[in-house]
Amino acid sequence: MRESQDDDVNDRNGPRNLAGLQSSLADFAAERDWGLYHNPKNLAAALSVEAAELLEIFQWLTPAESLQVMSEEDAAARVRDEVADVLAYLLQFCEVLGVDALAALEAKIERNEKRFPAPGNGHSMK
Numbered sequence: 001m002r003e004s005q006d007d008d009v010n011d012r013n014g015p016r017n018l019a020g021l022q023s024s025l026a027d028f029a030a031e032r033d034w035g036l037y038h039n040p041k042n043l044a045a046a047l048s049v050e051a052a053e054l055l056e057i058f059q060w061l062t063p064a065e066s067l068q069v070m071s072e073e074d075a076a077a078r079v080r081d082e083v084a085d086v087l088a089y090l091l092q093f094c095e096v097l098g099v100d101a102l103a104a105l106e107a108k109i110e111r112n113e114k115r116f117p118a119p120g121n122g123h124s125m126k
Contacts, residue, residue, distance in 0.1 A: 018102060022091045029092070040097055047089040054082035 016024075029038055057078055058066050070076045094101045 018091070022095045025088055025092050026095055038092060038096060040093065043089055043093040043096060047086065047093060050082060050085040050089055054079070054086060057082065 029035060057069065057075060061069065069079060091101065093099075094104075
């Protein structure tokens, strides 16, 4: 798993990392007095709604069509927007509860590696 300093992305203001993005989201919410609404229940509900909006883009597509969705700019823009919404709510949820998202993911990957050992052929889900 990558270290947090490797998780930098560039924007107009220079490199940003996960903690920086969480801080920006917290500042954005605080400037609008949204803290009252940013409790775990509401953030989990908002995350679910945004994930459903991402799913809606793919709802009636075939698997083959879903693989091509990023080749059509309007659909690609919708996907990027919904991914951003899902990630924003997930980061805010983690911030409110004090969950280190990267540490949680690393631990889950390690558990899954033990729980689902590779059978050798690379494509069994047994």
